[in-house]
Structures are given as structure tokens and as C-alpha cells.
Amino acid sequence: MIIKNANESLKNILVDGIIVGIFEDDHSLPEALQETDQNLGEAIQELVRNQEFTGKEKETMVVHTFGKISAKKIILVGFGKKEKFQEESIRAATAIGLKLAKKLKCKSVGINFIDQVEGLCPKKATSALCEGGLLGLYEFNKYKSSDKAQVTVTDLLILNKSIENKTLVEEGIDLGKNLAMSTMLARDLVNEPGNVLTPKEMASRAIDIGKQHGIQVEVLEEEDMRKLGMGCFLGVAQGSEEPPKLVVMKYEGGKKDDEYTAFVGKGITFDSGGISLKPGAGMDEMKTDMGGSAAVLGAMDAIGRLKPKTNIIGILGLCENMPSGRAMKPGDIITSMTGKTVEILNTDAEGRLVLADCVSYAKKLGATKIVDLATLTGACVVALGAITTALITNNKIWVEKLKQSADEAGEKVWQLPADSEYGELIKSDIADIKNIGGRDAGTITAGLFIGEFIGETPWVHMDIAGTARATKEKGYTHKGGTGVGVRTLYYLAKSLEK
16 A cells, blocks of 8 residues: 655545544534535534534444545544544554445545644654554455455555644654554464464565565574573474474664664464363464564564664574474473473473573573563463453563553553562472463463573563454454564664664
8 A cells, every 4th residue: 555645635635535533522523624524515514513423433434525525435433532542543543444445445545634633743643544554454365265356445645734744744654654564464474374384484484574674584493402402492392393493583773782682482383282282172273373473573574674773683483382202291301491490281381481492592692681472371361351461570670661662552561460479389399490380370470480581681571362363353453463562562672772
């Protein structure tokens, strides 16, 4: 989709449809719409006056212009309460409006949100608009054999009457388009079937992204991991015929002597549960267990596109968790890269094992701050549902920085406690630690298991088990992979610029 800044009036712009926002209980039309509505015989004002259109969130209505202005249709979108309106509201409203425009077979669309929004930065508002529009129209149809060509929106004109805001709006278009593209990349990865997106294939895609953006990419093979003593990672991988891959992406946007921050992603490209086999119902969804690595790869793509002035290491821990005669068994004891021993009580608690060696390797590479992302626990879904990502941390300052970045991205996060008493639940009688702590506080103990390998390095764990995949369409989120974490990680990287 081509997105452009347009310094034109509503009544003169030549498009198939115009999207206009109306605030709830706002009985007067936006100034930019008033002149246009006069050409329509005040039809829109009449709808608002009679409360046929109230401006509630998600509300839409189509007004046909019958040639009275250049645009063929006006699409009204409810903004909701004015006092609650923010960038996230723009993302949702844009997605709703453009999805309706697509349904109406509008190829060219003008949108008049920026002139209406008071108190929001034009750049951020424009970026949110582009993100919402592109992500709202996202579809994953790669494996559908139908040849029917769908009509979709190909041109989006952002109406902006302020010449002073032109530069900010254009910067917002560039930011929003790139963040949306990287988020859609992560969505595609999560939506891919496990027979296509093997560890080898995902590593190959990481190499391609590195080449596109000048990011150094190294792929560690099974023998490399064996030499490093990554017994936890290899213990998970040993049940599969697919060889594991550990991908390291090094982006150097800062100075050579600047610190490195590591983004580490769990990448189980299919998780059967191993010997502790999952139930058959819903096992197909376990192709999405690489959502953490998808987020990291998407974030590295965004970083490569937008070039923040900081140094970032992206690490993808890629393997399958399968049952076989070679697979890890409950009761086994394995040795991590750090030398810490782990008692395996459940082979379906595998992601934390992979991440244990991956965060240890991040530290070996010199990372002074770490964020890991993982579709780690069903307990997180029970606690926070599909709305909010759980956080575990060892550092108040670092987690606050991540929270601010998530807020900027419009992604909801919630910090869980990490008191030392919870750590007692994963102490083992015959090894240093065990890989599950029982039914109680499952999300916390899983996070703290990874924390055992972090030491004093500032660290945040993001459990995206509920948020990496959506079961239904909502706003700019589609059923399937959401790409959660990509934009948060980008804004976190951006915040680290000196």
C-alpha cells in the first residue's frame, strides 16, 4: 500500500472513500468535515444530531456522496470518548475504517484523523495510523489455492492541512510503515506451518534479513553448541530429526565501545511436549511456539530498517521438541552451559531450558542488558489471558524502561513478583535446580528458572504465551500470529541511544 501526506481538503480529494472520525457525544462535526458536509446538505450533521451515529468505539457508518464531492463515499468511524483517545485508539480506528473500505471495494482512501487529534504528536499519531492501517489489512493467504483476486486498498492519503506538520507527518509515515512491515514479518513466521518453518528455514530467513540491512549473522550448529557445553539446549533438541540452530544477529548502530543489549527469543518451531506429550486437541497450535524468536527477528528487521544509534544482539534459539527413542526423559539430569545442573521433571517445560543456554551465551558475547521473549507458560494465559504480556525482572530501572517502550508501542505488559521465596519452588533434591516448580505460580517460577542463569545482569523476561497468537480478530489484530513484542523491542532499542 502506498501511503502519502496530502495537503488537500476533504471535498476536493479524488478518492474512492474518505475515513473520518467522530468522538462520542460530540454533537458538532470536526471543523475539516463541516464544509464538506454542507455540500452534502448537512447529511452527516443530521445523523449525529439524531444520534443515528453516536461516535462510540468501533461504530461505523457509510455515507454515499452521489457525486456532490469528489470522493464516492465517506466512512464514519467512532473514536469513543475524547478524554480516552490516544495513539492506540488511532491504530484501532484506522484498522476498522480501512477494513470497511476494503469491503466496499475502495482502492484509494483518504483519512482525516491527524487534523482532528489535539494534544498528540503528529509524528506519533501518523505512525500509529500507518501501523493500524497496514496491520489491520494484514492477511496470511500464502497457502490458499484460490485464484480470486481480492480488491484491496492500494493508496492511502493522509489529509493534513498544516504545512508546519508536513515533516513530522512524513517522518511518522516512514516510522509506521517500517514498524508495521517488521510486525507483519513476525506474524508471517508465527503463522507458517511447522513443516515449512524448521530451525534451518528460520535461520535462513534471519540470514536474508541480515543481508538486507547490513546486520552480521552467525549460525551456530549442533557441534558448536556441544563444544560450548549447551546441554540444556541440546537436551531439548535431541528428540528431533531436525538439527538445532542458534542464530546470532549483531547490529552495530552505536560506537564500538558502546555496550551491547541482547534480545533473546525462544524458537521452538514445533512443540509436541516431547516424552511428556501434549494432548492431541490444539497441538496444531504448537507451531507458534517460536513466537519469541519471531518477535526478536521482527525487531531486528525494524532496527535494520530504522537504524537506531545503539548496539543490539539478537539471539534466536531454534529447535523442535519431539518424542523419540533419543528424546530427553523425565528424571534426566542435564548440564547447562554455565555448569549448573537441571533435573527434568517434565519435558514440556522445554523453552526455559533453551533460553537458559541462550541467555548464558548472550552474556558470553558481552551483553550488559538482556530481554528474553517466550511463549513460555499456559499459566500466563490463565493469569492474564490474551491481552497482557507478563514480565519478570531482576532490575527495577531496566523493567521501567521496557514498560515505557511497551506503552509507546501500545502493547500491554504487567510485572509479576520475583521474590526469592518463589525461587525455592525450583530447588532440586538431586541437582542444582529442577525445570518445573509445580502448579503454584507457574509463570513466575518459569521466569525465575531463566533468571538463575542471568546473575546480576539487568534482565527482563517477557512471557508472551497469551499475546503471541490471537484466537479472533480485534482492531488491528488478526486471528493467528500477532507480532507482539516487535514494536516494544524497537522502541526499547531506540531509547538506548546516547
